Amino acid sequence: MTTSIKHQGGFIVSAGIAGVILSPVLFILISGISAEPDIWLHLKQYVLPGLLKNTAFLVTGVICTTACLGVSLAWLTSFYEFSGRRYFEKLLLFPLAIPAYVMAFIYTGLLDFSGPVRTFLRAHTPELGAFFPEIRSGWGAVLVISLAIFPYVYLMASSGFRSMSRSMVEASQSLGGGRLFTLLRVTLPMARPWIFGGLILVFMETLADFGAVSVFNYDTFTTGVYKAWYGFFSVNAASQLASILVIIVLLIFATESYFRKKQQFYNRGSQQQIQRQTLNGMPHILASAFCTGVFLISFAIPVGQLLVWAIEAFEVEFSTHYGKLVTNTLFLGLMGTAVTISVAVILAYSGRLMKDMKTGAVAKLALSGYALPGTVLAVGIVNVVAGVDKNLLGALNVLGIPISGNILQSSLVLLPLCYMIRFLTAGYNPVFSNMTRITPSIDEAANLMKISGIKLFSKIHLPLIRRGITTGSILVLVEIIKEMPVTLMLRPFGWDTLAVKVFELTSEGEWERAALPAITLVLAGMIPVMLLSFIGRNKERNKK
Amino acid sequence: MKKIILTVSMLLIVFSSWAIAAQEELVVYSARKEHLIKDLFEKYEKEQGVKIKYITGKAAVLLQRILSEGKNTSADILLTVDAGNLWHAAQKKVLSPVKSQILNHNIPAHYKDPENRWFGLSVRARTIVYNTDKVKKEDLSSYEALAGDEWKDRLLLRTSKKVYNQSLVAMLIATLGEDKTRSIVSGWVNNLAAPPYSSDTKALEAIAVGQGDVGIVNTYYYARLMKKNPNLPLEIFWADQAGKGVHVNVSGAGVIKHSQKIGQAVKFLEWLSEKEAQKIFADANMEFPVNEAVAPHDYVRGWGKFKESTMNLAKAGELQARAIKLMDMEGYK
Numbered sequence: 026m027t028t029s030i031k032h033q034g035g036f037i038v039s040a041g042i043a044g045v046i047l048s049p050v051l052f053i054l055i056s057g058i059s060a061e062p063d064i065w066l067h068l069k070q071y072v073l074p075g076l077l078k079n080t081a082f083l084v085t086g087v088i089c090t091t092a093c094l095g096v097s098l099a100w101l102t103s104f105y106e107f108s109g110r111r112y113f114e115k116l117l118l119f120p121l122a123i124p125a126y127v128m129a130f131i132y133t134g135l136l137d138f139s140g141p142v143r144t145f146l147r148a149h150t151p152e153l154g155a156f157f158p159e160i161r162s163g164w165g166a167v168l169v170i171s172l173a174i175f176p177y178v179y180l181m182a183s184s185g186f187r188s189m190s191r192s193m194v195e196a197s198q199s200l201g202g203g204r205l206f207t208l209l210r211v212t213l214p215m216a217r218p219w220i221f222g223g224l225i226l227v228f229m230e231t232l233a234d235f236g237a238v239s240v241f242n243y244d245t246f247t248t249g250v251y252k253a254w255y256g257f258f259s260v261n262a263a264s265q266l267a268s269i270l271v272i273i274v275l276l277i278f279a280t281e282s283y284f285r286k287k288q289q290f291y292n293r294g295s296q297q298q299i300q301r302q303t304l305n306g307m308p309h310i311l312a313s314a315f316c317t318g319v320f321l322i323s324f325a326i327p328v329g330q331l332l333v334w335a336i337e338a339f340e341v342e343f344s345t346h347y348g349k350l351v352t353n354t355l356f357l358g359l360m361g362t363a364v365t366i367s368v369a370v371i372l373a374y375s376g377r378l379m380k381d382m383k384t385g386a387v388a389k390l391a392l393s394g395y396a397l398p399g400t401v402l403a404v405g406i407v408n409v410v411a412g413v414d415k416n417l418l419g420a421l422n423v424l425g426i427p428i429s430g431n432i433l434q435s436s437l438v439l440l441p442l443c444y445m446i447r448f449l450t451a452g453y454n455p456v457f458s459n460m461t462r463i464t465p466s467i468d469e470a471a472n473l474m475k476i477s478g479i480k481l482f483s484k485i486h487l488p489l490i491r492r493g494i495t496t497g498s499i500l501v502l503v504e505i506i507k508e509m510p511v512t513l514m515l516r517p518f519g520w521d522t523l524a525v526k527v528f529e530l531t532s533e534g535e536w537e538r539a540a541l542p543a544i545t546l547v548l549a550g551m552i553p554v555m556l557l558s559f560i561g562r563n564k565e566r567n568k569k
Numbered sequence: 570m571k572k573i574i575l576t577v578s579m580l581l582i583v584f585s586s587w588a589i590a591a592q593e594e595l596v597v598y599s600a601r602k603e604h605l606i607k608d609l610f611e612k613y614e615k616e617q618g619v620k621i622k623y624i625t626g627k628a629a630v631l632l633q634r635i636l637s638e639g640k641n642t643s644a645d646i647l648l649t650v651d652a653g654n655l656w657h658a659a660q661k662k663v664l665s666p667v668k669s670q671i672l673n674h675n676i677p678a679h680y681k682d683p684e685n686r687w688f689g690l691s692v693r694a695r696t697i698v699y700n701t702d703k704v705k706k707e708d709l710s711s712y713e714a715l716a717g718d719e720w721k722d723r724l725l726l727r728t729s730k731k732v733y734n735q736s737l738v739a740m741l742i743a744t745l746g747e748d749k750t751r752s753i754v755s756g757w758v759n760n761l762a763a764p765p766y767s768s769d770t771k772a773l774e775a776i777a778v779g780q781g782d783v784g785i786v787n788t789y790y791y792a793r794l795m796k797k798n799p800n801l802p803l804e805i806f807w808a809d810q811a812g813k814g815v816h817v818n819v820s821g822a823g824v825i826k827h828s829q830k831i832g833q834a835v836k837f838l839e840w841l842s843e844k845e846a847q848k849i850f851a852d853a854n855m856e857f858p859v860n861e862a863v864a865p866h867d868y869v870r871g872w873g874k875f876k877e878s879t880m881n882l883a884k885a886g887e888l889q890a891r892a893i894k895l896m897d898m899e900g901y902k
Contacts, residue, residue: 139774534770
């Protein structure tokens with residue numbers, strides 16, 4: 026089939042990408058080795074045990090909650106017909122536009138002791154008010170973060186369910202398999218790569234989260250990283266803690282690909298779409314009610330609260346500066362997305378060409394940036410880039426070009442690169458999952474017709490993975506729009522974004538004023554999210 | 570093709586660096602938020618013709634950025650909140666000592682670095698606030714007293730991860746010693762009515778609705794909240810008046826060692842320490858001016874005069890790591 030040169034090529038490309046991505050991660054690992062021992066000892070003795078427990082609780086909780094929500098919603102909307110189904114299909118993606126840190130300050134605002142809900146309860150039913158659980162707790166953090174990120178699982182599971190062929194489900198049902206049996210033994214196992222992909226996003230997102238947990242004052246591993254840095258001013262100790270995160274992620278990757286290896290399958294005949302069963306009676310009402318409930322809690326209520334606050338604070342907070350903030354946000358988002366998705370496609374494609382262990386492993390390494398807290402990653406990048414800058418300056422000065430200052434560091438090149446390192450997973454997973462649709466027989470057919478190389482890619486493979494590319498791009502775009510720590514640290518002068526504004530105001534405890542940039546951010550994030558649902562619909566129509 | 574792109578980008582870089590050099594400007598890395606500095610910086614540009622460019626972020630992050638930029642840094646001034654942060658910047662040798670008559674005259678000694686590497690520009694007091702429906706003023710005295718059993722389940726605090734609390738505890742260590750401070754922190758943790766809040770404002774709101782009765786906050790948060798809702802049953806109490814006095818801290822600035830415009834930068838700091846700028850700087854956030862010739866905002870003055878701790882704030886930085894460790898040991902989250 027493919028020549029050995031191509032084989033090498035695929036590996037070299039992947040290794041090159043992984044090299045660029047890993048250089049900051051390596052910096053973190055290396056500076057972790059030389060950590061100050063007294064800080065490390067202190068953290069190990071008094072801080073780490075609690076952090077590990079909290080982190081494990083948070084990650085497990087969020088994975089379980091998002092899996093339940095995401096998969097059940099995807100299953101309902103993909104296989105059943107009930108009132109509002111057409112709308113819910115799209116509405117349930119909307120929470121993607123709300124950053125977890127915004128969701129966190131909205132819900133603590135609503136449900137804290139001094140918030141409107143508990144104040145109302147205390148005034149009217151004191152017994153109930155007294156028993157109201159504390160939102161600033163592990164459970165609160167799990168619920169609120171889950172609300173913000175369950176759409177990843179929903180989205181991926183839906184893609185999985187929809188690219189499933191009708192024949193499988195029908196076969197199961199014609200052999201007497203009930204709804205539950207079909208779900209558990211046929212549908213779910215078939216959709217596993219997608220669901221896993223979604224859950225891995227959720228896992229990494231939760232592990233890297235700092236904004237949301239700090240609103241809850243719920244100490245996790247990331248909090249420890251920042252404590253070492255902001256409190257002890259030791260980037261090395263922070264790096265040491267962050268190294269542990271990297272190692273955990275790599276272990277998870279290794280296990281996941283081991284399980285994936287065992288289960289290699291391809292989809293055929295995706296043309297015949299599954300016919301939705303119409304629900305009646307109680308199941309019908311329950312399905313609609315469930316979707317309505319989730320939508321209300323994860324989107325309508327938070328956005329409503331933001332709007333109320335934003336209107337209250339509009340006069341103090343609004344300025345003409347907002348136009349610039351919006352365009353900055355979108356421009357950086359689009360630039361970052363273009364870079365990220367190109368790299369994702371190249372990486373996934375070389376992985377497919379190669380199909381060997383080492384390329385696969387290298388590709389996985391390249392994805393590890395997603396679990397690093399943004400700021401820690403940014404430190405790694407800044408240091409690597411500062412090194413490059415110095416050498417570049419030296420070289421230019423030798424050549425007689427008199428330049429002073431930072432070239433890369435103060436330029437716009439750095440941010441998109443950094444977004445790529447951080448969000449490659451979000452772009453890669455949909456593309457990679459979609460690649461399973463390119464069956465070996467397609468290659469064989471192409472081979473018989475003497476189509477190969479670039480032409481094979483652009484004429485045959487690319488159209489097949491277009492959906493993955495679109496989904497990936499949109500996910501990355503939403504992520505970048507919401508991204509805060511990396512932008513905060515690396516933006517050049519005059520490149521403030523909406524997320525930066527939200528940070529400025531929330532860190533001063535000005536929730537009402539922060540609502541204005543936050544609602545604008547949600548609206549900006551809605552653009553790609555709407556595109557996402559629109560594409561889904563078009564695709565379906567084309568199929569019919 | 571590649572050569573053309575390379576040449577064009579080189580030219581762009583050269584031109585852009587010329588363009589930057591041609592304009593008179595200073596670059597400030599600021600941990601003080603944009604909405605608190607913007608107007609003042611624009612005023613300086615209007616009056617003195619020097620444009621102030623700034624980028625905001627967290628203190629530790631900005632410091633790291635300066636460190637990694639090294640000699641190539643574009644920063645001329647580092648402006649942060651909390652003396653602890655400034656102390657660390659001085660410690661990492663990114664700040665240049667400054668000799669200035671004007672600064673020495675305008676800024677009292679305990680608000681600046683003994684070696685003149687950083688200068689306080691506004692003063693914030695961290696003191697006790699109480700719910701007037703539930704606490705009598707006479708029952709309050711010092712930070713220390715809030716560790717007593719009579720405050721069980723009545724105290725609300727902000728997280729120990731906030732530098733303001735780290736500095737407060739560091740100053741307690743400096744005055745009372747480590748053992749004593751440790752038992753105070755332990756008492757506070759015992760007395761908490763709810764897990765520590767992520768912000769002073771949240772803690773104040775909770776005190777107002779009676780989740781707890783007292784708390785320790787920076788006064789400008791109180792001012793902000795009362796401005797929005799003047800009817801809240803909250804009142805300020807000046808802590809430790811029989812002892813060392815209220816714990817104060819500064820937001821302040823230093824000149825970056827690798828700056829190419831140290832003279833200009835010092836001039837800007839001097840301007841900030843003068844009467845007119847001081848008034849704007851402090852009033853923007855309901856803080857106290859460092860320059861004693863300037864009166865605080867009328868509303869702030871309404872809280873009455875108080876005795877403040879005059880221990881040099883460099884101590885807060887010096888003892889910060891010990892303060893954090895101590896709070897970790899006592900389980901102050």
